[in-house]
Amino acid sequence: MENIMKKGRLLIMFLALLWITGIANAATGEKKESVLGPGDTLKIFVFGQPDMTTEVKVSEAGNITFPLLGEIFVDGLTPSEAERKIVKLLESKDILRKPQVNIITASLQSQMVSVLGYVRNQGRYPIEGKRRLTEILAMAGGIIPDGAEQITLIRSNGSKYVKDIIDVLEMIRSGDLNRDLNIRSDDLVYVERAPRFYIYGEVQRAGVYKLERNMTVMQALSVGGGLTQRGTERGLRIQRRGEEGNLQILTVKSSDLVEPDDVIYIKESLF
Known part of the structure; x- marks a missing residue:
C-alpha cells in the first residue's frame, strides 16, 4: 500500500511538471502544427470568395486540386505554409490581390x-x-x-x-x-505485460501477481496475504528458469529479490 501511495505522489508530481512545461511552451509562443500528407482532408477558405471555398483530399502524390490553380503540391508542408503557398500563387497569377486564405485540417490520416x-x-x-x-x-x-x-x-x-x-x-x-x-x-x-511471479503452498491467497521493482520474497509473501497457520518461512524455495532455460530449485531467504516468472513455494510446518 505504501508503494502504491508513493507511486501516486510521483505521478501527481509528473503531471505537474507536464502542466508547467505546457505553460512555458505557451509563454514562448510555441505553436504545434502537423505536416500534411497523402490521405489528409483539408477545408480551404478564401475570405470574400465563397466560390473558392472547397474541401479537398491530399492525393498519394501529395497534391491538392484548387479552383483556378489546378494541382498544388502540399506534401510535407504545415497548414500555415500551404496557406502562404496558395496566397503567392493567387497573387502571381493575378487572380486575387492580397487574398486571405485559411486551411483547416478536417482529418489527418497521414x-x-x-x-x-x-x-x-x-x-x-x-x-x-x-x-x-x-x-x-x-x-x-x-x-x-x-x-x-x-x-x-x-x-x-x-x-x-x-x-x-x-x-x-x-x-x-x-x-x-x-x-x-x-x-x-x-x-x-x-x-508489454508487466513481469509477474507465482506463489503457492501455505499462503492465504495463492496465485499470480504483478512483480514490483526490487520486490523481496517477504514483500511477495505479504502480497499473497501472508502465511497460513500451517505455513513456515523455513526452507523457502523458488523455482526459477536459468539463462539457458533450465529449471532450477533455489533455497532463498526472505530478503532475497524476486525475479520475473519466479514460482515461490511455501512449505507446511511440521510442528
Whole structure:
C-alpha cells in the first residue's frame, strides 16, 4: 500500500511538471502544427470568395486540386505554409490581390501513431503537431494495471527499424523529461505485460501477481496475504528458469529479490 501511495505522489508530481512545461511552451509562443500528407482532408477558405471555398483530399502524390490553380503540391508542408503557398500563387497569377486564405485540417490520416499492448484503448491515433510519448499514452487511456513500466518505441530510421526502451517510472521519479520523446508519424508504441511471479503452498491467497521493482520474497509473501497457520518461512524455495532455460530449485531467504516468472513455494510446518 505504501508503494502504491508513493507511486501516486510521483505521478501527481509528473503531471505537474507536464502542466508547467505546457505553460512555458505557451509563454514562448510555441505553436504545434502537423505536416500534411497523402490521405489528409483539408477545408480551404478564401475570405470574400465563397466560390473558392472547397474541401479537398491530399492525393498519394501529395497534391491538392484548387479552383483556378489546378494541382498544388502540399506534401510535407504545415497548414500555415500551404496557406502562404496558395496566397503567392493567387497573387502571381493575378487572380486575387492580397487574398486571405485559411486551411483547416478536417482529418489527418497521414500522421498516425500505433499504440498497442497493455493500454486502455489500443489503436491508431493522429499526431496533431508535436506529441510526446506521455501525451500519446494519455490519448490511449493510459497504461492498465497489468502493463509494464517500460515502454517500447519502434520507429523507422531510413532503411531499418530502431527499437528504444523508455523507463516511464524512472522518468517520473527523476523528473527528467528528456526521455519523454517526441512521437513521429508511423511510430509504434508498445506496452508489454508487466513481469509477474507465482506463489503457492501455505499462503492465504495463492496465485499470480504483478512483480514490483526490487520486490523481496517477504514483500511477495505479504502480497499473497501472508502465511497460513500451517505455513513456515523455513526452507523457502523458488523455482526459477536459468539463462539457458533450465529449471532450477533455489533455497532463498526472505530478503532475497524476486525475479520475473519466479514460482515461490511455501512449505507446511511440521510442528
